[in-house]
Structures are given as C-alpha cells and as structure tokens.
Amino acid sequence: MTSDSAEVPSVDRGDLVSLCLDQIPFDPYPVQEEALLSWFSDSEGILLCAPTGTGKTLIAEAAMFEALHTGKVAYYTTPLIALSEQKFDELQEAAVRWGFSPDSVGLITGNRRVNPDAPIRVVVAEILLNRLLTQSEFDFDQVSSVVMDEFHSFNDPERGVVWELSLALLPQHVRLMLLSATVGNAVEFLMWLRKEHNRKVQLIQSSDRKVPLSFHWVGDALLSEQLEQMQDGTDVTKRTPALVFCFNRQECWTIAETLKGKSLLASGQQKQLAARLDEWDWKVGAGPKLKQLLMRGVGVHHAGMLPKYRRRVEKLFQEKLLSVCLCTETLAAGINLPARSVVLTSLLKGPPGKKKVVDASSAHQIFGRAGRPQFDDAGYVFAMAHEDDVKIARWKAQYDQIPEDTKDPNLIRMKKKLKKKMPTRRKNEQYWNEDQFQSVIAAPPANLSSRGDLPWRLLGYLLKISPEVSRIRKFAHKRLLPPKEKEKVDARLTQLLFTLYSGDFIDLEPEPPEHVKRVFRDWPIPDESIEVSDGSESAAEDDGFGAGLLDDEEPAVADDVNDDQSPEAEVEESEDESESEASVGTFGALLQEALSSNSESDGGSKEAVPKVVHPSQADERKDYLPVTATPTDRIDLLISFRGCHPLYGTFLLDHLGIADTAERIQILESLLEVPGSVVPLVRVPPPSELPPGPLARFRLDRELISRGLVTQSDLDPDSAEPELDNFGREIRKYALPLGDKLRRLFDSDYPGIQDLRTRAVWVVGDLLHDGGDFHKYVTSRDLTKQEGVISRHLLRMILLCQEFKQTCPVGADQEEWEAELDSISERLTETCREVDPESTDKALESMNDLPDVVQENPA
Missing domain, CATH: 3.40.50.300 (P-loop containing nucleotide triphosphate hydrolases)
Structure with a gap:
C-alpha cells in the first residue's frame, strides 16, 4: 500500500490496532499497550502522562499510522523547531516502514516547508493555532487527529496559551493525543477540559519506567x-x-x-x-x-x-x-x-x-x-x-585517619600540618x-496551569474577528487558574486593552479613564539641512566607524532563520474572516458566533451593547470594564509583526525613518536576543568610535533628557566626573547605546509591558564593517566557542530585515528602505553560506514566501 493509491480502503479500527501492534518490532511496555488500545477504542482521544524515556513517541506514531491507513490528515505538533525536524525525520522513516512514501509526511515551521500538503503534517504549535484561527483557508474536515507532544509546555508562561487556545478551537470531530511527562494534576486538568471545552479525553498515566533509574550523590x-x-x-x-x-x-x-x-x-x-x-x-x-x-x-x-x-x-x-x-x-x-x-x-x-x-x-x-x-x-x-566540598571531604577523611589521642609525635606533627592546610568554602x-x-x-511533578497573557498579535486578531470584549473575557475566565489569579483576569485584560488603545490600535467603548492617553506619534521630520542617510553611508562623518557599511556588492539570495531557543512565533495568518462551518470547542464557538454576528450588527456601536460601569463608582471608573474594542487601521500593522514584539515593532516604525544605516542596524539588532555571556564581547562601540546618527542627535537624546529618563552622563560618560567604587577604583561606565535609548522611550510610552526583551549589541554592523568575513570576526573577538550564537543572530537578522521591509517607516522612501534592507540581507546571506551552507540553505527554503509573511498561501 502506498500514498499514491487512488483510493484508501476502509479499515476497521479493530483491525487497525492489530496492524499497528504487528509492525512494532518489540513487545510494548504495559503503558504503551494500554495507550494504543485506548487510542483505537476511544472516540475523543487520550492524555498520556508518563516519565521521559517511556516511549511516548511510539504512541504518537499510532495516530499517524491510523491517518495514513484511513486516508485522513493528522497533525503532529511540538513546541520546538529542532524537535519538529527530528520528528519529521523519524516519521518519514516510519512511513516507509509502513509501506508509504516518505513524501506522505510533511514539515511546516516558521522556517521550513517540506511537503506541506502531505497527510501527516509535523508543525510547531503556533502553526496549528494559526490554521485553527483561519479554518476557511485550512480545511479541517479531513483532519482525524492532532498529537500535541511535550504537552507540559502548556505551563510555559510565554507560549502555553498557544496550546490552550488550540484545544479550545479544534473541531469536535478531531481526536486529541496529548503526550506529557508526568503532571501533578492530570485528573483536575481533564475535568477542566471537559467542563470548559467539552472534551472527554481518557487518562493513561504511569510513573513506572521500563528502564529504572538509580540516583547517586558523588x-x-x-x-x-x-x-x-x-x-x-x-x-x-x-x-x-x-x-x-x-x-x-x-x-x-x-x-x-x-x-x-x-x-x-x-x-x-x-x-x-x-x-x-x-x-x-x-x-x-x-x-x-x-x-x-x-x-x-x-x-x-x-x-x-x-x-x-x-x-x-x-x-x-x-x-x-x-x-x-x-x-x-x-x-x-x-x-x-x-x-x-x-x-x-x-x-x-x-x-x-x-x-x-x-x-x-x-x-x-x-x-x-x-x-x-x-x-x-x-x-x-x-x-x-x-569541587571545594570534594576537597574538604578528602581532607577530612585524611585528617580523621589520625586518632585525636595519638601519642606518636610524627602523627601529631602530621595532624597539625594537615589542620593548617584545611580547605574551606569561599565566601563569594x-x-x-x-x-x-x-x-x-x-519533588512531585508540576501541575498544569494557564500561564501568560494572550499574545498581542493574537489579541489583535481576535478583536478583528469581533470587537466584543465579553467574548475574550469569557475565555479568560475559563482558563485553568487558581482562584486568586482568576480574580485578576478582568483587570489584566483591561490593562492589555488600555495598552492597545494607547497605541491607537483600538477604540474603546465606553471611553477609557482620563489617565489612559494616546501615545504621541506626531514626531517632526528633520529639515533638509540635516544630513540623513540614503542607505549607502552613515550620517556621521565619512570616516566614522559605521560609515560605508553597505558598499555595492554582488547580490545574494535572502535567508531565513533556524533558531531552536527562539519562541517560534512565526504564526501563519489569513486575511479571510469568513465563517467556518466546522464544529469547534467552547471558545471556538464564541469566535464563530462573533464571525456571524459581525454581519448582523454595527460591530460594537453604543447601541449594540450596553456600557458596563459600576454604578456606585461611575465617576472614578475604578471598576471600568470595556464593552467593545474596535480595531483601527493600525491593527493590521500590529498583526503583521512576528519576528519581534509587535507593539515594539510598530513603535520603531515611527523612528526608523530618520535613522541612518548604522542606527537602523543597531535598532534591528537590539530586537534579537543575545545571551548575556556574549554581550561583553559584542558591545556597541562608544560615541567616539560609532558617532550618533540623526535619530539620536535630533530626537532621542533631547526627548529622553526632557522626560528625565537619562542624564548627560548616560549619553556621554566622559563629560561627567568618574565614579569610584569602595576601593577607590574608577567604575567604568558605557554610553547608553541607541537600542537602550529607544527602549527607555518605549517603556515611558507603554509602561508595564512585561514580555519585551531587548539587548543592544553590535554584531552585524561590526561584521559588515570588516568586510563580512565570519571566521575573522569571531576569531578576533574571542567568539569562536559562541560562533553558533553569532551565526544564528545573522540568520535572524536576515529574517527581520525581510519582515521590516514590508512596511515603510514614517519619513522614509519605500524604494530606498527596501533597497537598504535587501542589501543587508544579501551580504549576511553570503556570509552565512560560507559558514554553514547546509543550515543556511535549509533556512532559505521559506524565504521566497516572505512578501506574504503575514499569510500562508494554502495552495
């Protein structure tokens, strides 16, 4: 039987389980056998909780085995790109073992697409969620099952909500297989799943390992x-x-x-x-x-x-x-x-x-x-x-060998000598x-719990579907939260909406309290007398460090990113908001209801929904609850950003237009996390080496000082008296780099944003300034043992350039903007290919789709 068969014969599930067991080359463990039998007999699916190393992948393969033999589609989701790629390879081998073509297994991450229309689709979790949000573009009628591997990622504060929303949105006919290490509240979780999302999943649980562990303290x-x-x-x-x-x-x-x-x-x-x-x-x-x-x-x-x-x-x-x-x-x-x-x-x-x-x-x-x-x-x-404790233990063993009451003068001398050499622990x-x-x-296994807020892009997308806040609030109240956290749900959601209102992404009804203001965005553009980069040279002096970063060179092909440690937020999206007729879970039903109600109402006018203001405190509005959050045109801009924090991405577009090339590189690089251990080796040079550009000189420095967010010594440490430590040594201070200046301005405009991480570094600019020779760069800066971090940083920069290229910043020319970012991408791509062509080419596979980066073409 092959995947090219014209028709897939109907196979009884009882026969399927026998076929599945027959192809296993060894006797399954008891928990594996129980899980397999349950999977083929239960109509809605299973939650398998078992320790790492108990062969949960074998159970996952059963769902894929069933889909191939019944002509259906199955999704295999994981939280990591690297893990998805590994499972893709394993499932291709399994498909061949079962008599199918390896092309019957596909891979879809934010970086790669291989056989994307295959019946078995290995994806990162965000891809599945995006498709569930756009079911009119991605048909789930033929989807028989979804495997969620490493499901304890539900606990992840940043990305667990992706799993949670996927559970809510999956059509009821799609069976679930949740694979997790042991969890402390599996029964409570399944009761919550049944109550809030009408999912009756069977629990298969074991704490036994086929290979027992023994633990040893050395x-x-x-x-x-x-x-x-x-x-x-x-x-x-x-x-x-x-x-x-x-x-x-x-x-x-x-x-x-x-x-x-x-x-x-x-x-x-x-x-x-x-x-x-x-x-x-x-x-x-x-x-x-x-x-x-x-x-x-x-x-x-x-x-x-x-x-x-x-x-x-x-x-x-x-x-x-x-x-x-x-x-x-x-x-x-x-x-x-x-x-x-x-x-x-x-x-x-x-x-x-x-x-x-x-x-x-x-x-x-x-x-x-x-x-x-x-x-x-x-x-x-x-x-x-x-090692200090090992030395102490060895000393003690040697010291104790000599009796305290010994009369032997040699032993007494030896004991005294040993005592003088007694090792100790260090104070620091x-x-x-x-x-x-x-x-x-x-320690008992951790409990599963809802963590983290709705991601900004997802919140914006849901508001585009329906501006009625009650629908999102209802979902928020259904989350798996302890009672004290549930009490904060309304306040936290309101705060998120205040932030979107401040950025002019939504209009709120009723009007928000007076302290909630729109962020100032009407920045003046420097007049023509100010020299601003045209994308080919720095606005600083021609011989300044950073000048001439982008010389004319042979163009290269753009590249993509392959980053295991980054949160795979490359969520596929579609602009089509028509209603899907598929049956969905509780929150999914709310969304579908919203989709249909949009065509029957004015989308959240004052007449459509009554205002919710506590009558006893209407003037102070201490209990303000927004009723509708109607998106403005800027919501599409927010949704378009996936390679960086969407609020920060839109904020940067108000400032990148007047920046020169060196400044633009600094700003984009600050969005790409670099490990703290690497930062001292890739610091942004001081102003004497990398002179401030027009953005810093004519906007940021003045604005930050006027708001009291920096001092002159922050901008120019050499202008202030040196500070001394307790030992009289001068404390070395660094000038505040451009990326940190922008972050301070952003934090002033959007206080309380907890999920944004930036770090000012100078890798790309430094590399390009030195001619793009990767090995020369990492060797001269003692980065050889961190070259993977640098390589990944460059790949992510390429993706970020291609993403920002789609939207022209305020005050910039679209063609010049695109040309500048393309030039950076091309030179970095050439560098990356010289370093690791195989990894770079893998990452390049999906770059051709970047012009449609906010939407996956389902064709």
Whole structure:
C-alpha cells in the first residue's frame, strides 16, 4: 500500500490496532499497550502522562499510522523547531516502514516547508493555532487527529496559551493525543477540559519506567575522575555513554578541556572515530578544538555551536563512538541522544550570586535522558558535589585517619600540618548539597496551569474577528487558574486593552479613564539641512566607524532563520474572516458566533451593547470594564509583526525613518536576543568610535533628557566626573547605546509591558564593517566557542530585515528602505553560506514566501 493509491480502503479500527501492534518490532511496555488500545477504542482521544524515556513517541506514531491507513490528515505538533525536524525525520522513516512514501509526511515551521500538503503534517504549535484561527483557508474536515507532544509546555508562561487556545478551537470531530511527562494534576486538568471545552479525553498515566533509574550523590570525586571511573569495565558494567549536563555553555568547553589525557575510549574505538572524523572538514572556527576533544571520545553540544557541529556530535554519539557529551539542558527537551547515564555538574542555575536549585520539572527532564530502553537494564543519574566540598571531604577523611589521642609525635606533627592546610568554602561562592539533590528527586511533578497573557498579535486578531470584549473575557475566565489569579483576569485584560488603545490600535467603548492617553506619534521630520542617510553611508562623518557599511556588492539570495531557543512565533495568518462551518470547542464557538454576528450588527456601536460601569463608582471608573474594542487601521500593522514584539515593532516604525544605516542596524539588532555571556564581547562601540546618527542627535537624546529618563552622563560618560567604587577604583561606565535609548522611550510610552526583551549589541554592523568575513570576526573577538550564537543572530537578522521591509517607516522612501534592507540581507546571506551552507540553505527554503509573511498561501 502506498500514498499514491487512488483510493484508501476502509479499515476497521479493530483491525487497525492489530496492524499497528504487528509492525512494532518489540513487545510494548504495559503503558504503551494500554495507550494504543485506548487510542483505537476511544472516540475523543487520550492524555498520556508518563516519565521521559517511556516511549511516548511510539504512541504518537499510532495516530499517524491510523491517518495514513484511513486516508485522513493528522497533525503532529511540538513546541520546538529542532524537535519538529527530528520528528519529521523519524516519521518519514516510519512511513516507509509502513509501506508509504516518505513524501506522505510533511514539515511546516516558521522556517521550513517540506511537503506541506502531505497527510501527516509535523508543525510547531503556533502553526496549528494559526490554521485553527483561519479554518476557511485550512480545511479541517479531513483532519482525524492532532498529537500535541511535550504537552507540559502548556505551563510555559510565554507560549502555553498557544496550546490552550488550540484545544479550545479544534473541531469536535478531531481526536486529541496529548503526550506529557508526568503532571501533578492530570485528573483536575481533564475535568477542566471537559467542563470548559467539552472534551472527554481518557487518562493513561504511569510513573513506572521500563528502564529504572538509580540516583547517586558523588561527594568524594572530581568530575574528571568520576567520568574515567564510569568508563571502566565491560560493555555491561561501565556507566557510559554519559550526558554531562552543564548550566552554561562555557562550562561545557572548560570541563571538556579537563578531560585531556583521560582514558575514555574502548580498545579500537579511537581508530573508528578517527576514520569518521576524517569525513568532515574541521579547519575553521571551533572545528579544530572540537575535533581534538572528539578524538578523546568527548563531545560538546550546545546552542553556541554551529548547527553543523551539533549535528556531527549527535551522529557520533548515536553511533556509540563517543563516551561522554558535555551539553546544556536544552538537550533534555526532546532531542534524542540515548545515554546510559546522566551527570549533573551542579544543582544550581542562574546568574552569579543569584543561583537557585534547578526546578524539579527541568531536573526530571534531565534525569529522563538516562537509560536506553533497547540497550540498558538501568539508567544512572549522578550529581557531583562542588569541587571545594570534594576537597574538604578528602581532607577530612585524611585528617580523621589520625586518632585525636595519638601519642606518636610524627602523627601529631602530621595532624597539625594537615589542620593548617584545611580547605574551606569561599565566601563569594554558592554551594549545593546532597539533601537538595534528594529533594529534587522526590519533588512531585508540576501541575498544569494557564500561564501568560494572550499574545498581542493574537489579541489583535481576535478583536478583528469581533470587537466584543465579553467574548475574550469569557475565555479568560475559563482558563485553568487558581482562584486568586482568576480574580485578576478582568483587570489584566483591561490593562492589555488600555495598552492597545494607547497605541491607537483600538477604540474603546465606553471611553477609557482620563489617565489612559494616546501615545504621541506626531514626531517632526528633520529639515533638509540635516544630513540623513540614503542607505549607502552613515550620517556621521565619512570616516566614522559605521560609515560605508553597505558598499555595492554582488547580490545574494535572502535567508531565513533556524533558531531552536527562539519562541517560534512565526504564526501563519489569513486575511479571510469568513465563517467556518466546522464544529469547534467552547471558545471556538464564541469566535464563530462573533464571525456571524459581525454581519448582523454595527460591530460594537453604543447601541449594540450596553456600557458596563459600576454604578456606585461611575465617576472614578475604578471598576471600568470595556464593552467593545474596535480595531483601527493600525491593527493590521500590529498583526503583521512576528519576528519581534509587535507593539515594539510598530513603535520603531515611527523612528526608523530618520535613522541612518548604522542606527537602523543597531535598532534591528537590539530586537534579537543575545545571551548575556556574549554581550561583553559584542558591545556597541562608544560615541567616539560609532558617532550618533540623526535619530539620536535630533530626537532621542533631547526627548529622553526632557522626560528625565537619562542624564548627560548616560549619553556621554566622559563629560561627567568618574565614579569610584569602595576601593577607590574608577567604575567604568558605557554610553547608553541607541537600542537602550529607544527602549527607555518605549517603556515611558507603554509602561508595564512585561514580555519585551531587548539587548543592544553590535554584531552585524561590526561584521559588515570588516568586510563580512565570519571566521575573522569571531576569531578576533574571542567568539569562536559562541560562533553558533553569532551565526544564528545573522540568520535572524536576515529574517527581520525581510519582515521590516514590508512596511515603510514614517519619513522614509519605500524604494530606498527596501533597497537598504535587501542589501543587508544579501551580504549576511553570503556570509552565512560560507559558514554553514547546509543550515543556511535549509533556512532559505521559506524565504521566497516572505512578501506574504503575514499569510500562508494554502495552495
């Protein structure tokens, strides 16, 4: 049977479950068998809660298996692009195993589209939500099921609402398969799902692992010694391969270096490894250093590496050619690297001095990586004590060997000598202990709960469907919230609407309180005597740093982004708002009702809905509740932004028009998050090196000072007396960079925005100024071990340029604006292709669709 068959024969579900079980090459675990039988017998679906490592993917494949055999469509959703791509590869292999073409499985993320019309569609969660919001464009009649993998992402403060809304909007005929690690309130969650969204999903729950875990506190050995010890023994008795989890990227490299000279490879393994490594080029960037480590059987895997290096490490580890892989906790979030053991180098995570014990959910995800079902009888989790505590424990063991009442003068002298050399803990260091480790192990699983506000773009889109606030308020009250949080629902929603009103995205009825004002947007454009960049050179002096960034070069093709750590907010949208006839959940019904009522009413006039103002406090309006929030023309602008915070994106369009090229690059770069550990290496140069452009000189500096948001010393630290610390040393101050200036102005206009993150850096401008040579750039700035961060930053900048290109800023010429952003994109694309052509080309696949970035073409 193939996917090209003209007709798909009707298959009885009883026969299907037998077919499905027959194609599994091993006996399913009890929880797997129970879940499979329930899936094929239950009419609405299942919630499977089981620990990491219990084979939940096998259950998910059953839903895909059923869809292919019945000629239906099924969606497989995950929270991460990297995880979606991995599941795409796995399901293509499974489809071939089942007798279907690999093209029967498609992938749709914000970055890539492969076989988008295939019956099996692997997508990031936001893609599914967008399609549910535009069901007139994306037919769900033929969709039989939706798998939501890593469903505990429902708890994510920023993105959990995407899962929540998807549950509400799915047509009732679509069956659900929710796959999650164990959760503390599974029964409560299902009761909520039934009550609020009329979904009767069956719970399959297990706390057992086929491969049991054993936990070990290591308080008397250093990590290098422990790993060497774990490598000793036969294939059965040794404790490798091992994943060693670190909570920062630099630590991965540092620890890997300490393993020099350690025996971590079996006999003959190094010869195999050397032959495999010779298949790849390791000449530039982190390649030479990584190759040296790999030759010793040690891998490094984190987001600061180039994707091509991460892929190689994954392959070598899966081929059992590596004994140890130093990695960050992102590897625990679904990426499949099978290991016998996991080792935690610390129990604390966070910035220096403010570290906290890792939360139980994250720790249990890490624990779950230990123990390979097809290879191991047990998985092993080791937690290492701080090296200071190891030294203290060793000293104490040696000291205690000499009796306190000894009469031997030599022993007495030795004991005194030892006491003088007694190691101690450092005052400025944070430590952890075995009791904390045991507490994390014993901690109950987290409860599922609604978190975070409605995303701004989604809120704008819902208001376009219907301006009646009661519909959104009704959904907000149906959320899975503790009682105290439910009491704040109305106030928080009203505050969100006040913010949209301030930005002139909506009109409120009744009129909002007097303190809610429109943000000033009528900024004057500098007169003709002010030199403003035409997109080819800086408005600063011709020889200033940043001048001539964009010289004429051969054009390259635009690129896209492939970023696992970014929130995949590339939500597909359609402008068609006609009603879908499909049956939907509770909130979906409200939306569909709103769609039809729009054609029967005036869309929220005073006569349509009564005002809601508390009668006893009507004058003060302390209990103000908006009735309608009617979108203005600017709402489409808000909805169009997906690669950055939409409110901030629209705010920037009021200012980018008078900026020169260097300023525009600084502004766009500030939207792309860079890890704090990298920031000191990519600071924006001082004004003496990168002179302020017209936006700073003629608008921002004056406005910020007039509002009292900055001082002159913030803008020019050299103009003020130096500040001294407690030791009389001069405190180094940096001039406030342009990105931070704009952020201060935005925060003044839109106070209380909690979901915006910006960080002023100078990567793209610096790279282009130096001619675009990536390896020269990262080497000269000590960024070799973070080259993956820089590469991803460039790819995201390309996407951002293409997104901003669609809307001309106030005061700019559309053609010049587009030409400037295209020039930046083309040069960065050329640079990225030279660094990692495979990853860049993958990211480029969807760039041709960017002119229609706010809408996916369903054709």
